[in-house]
Amino acid sequence: MRIEFDEPKCVAAGQCAMVAPDVFDQRDDDGVAVVLDDTPGPGQHEVVREAAAVCPAAAIHLIES
Incomplete structure (x- = not known):
């Protein structure tokens, strides 16, 4: 996985930092x-x-490998 x-x-909501x-x-x-x-x-992939799912601005894109 690549981020x-x-x-x-980014709207600085901080959801990503709270989740992961x-x-x-x-x-x-x-x-x-x-x-x-x-x-x-791999141990971090789930979080x-x-x-990415909770980001209100959809600023996180995941490239699954």
Whole structure:
């Protein structure tokens, strides 16, 4: 799995960071999400899929391999 993140679409809701804190974080200054690991291991795939699903801006795109 590879994560593609469309930063301009991010509305800083923080859902991704709450669901998958090992993979996503938020910048302190504006709350926009940051991808900590764009190729998470298999143990993270479930929570990354959930993070993408709950993103209100649909800014997280997953490339399944």
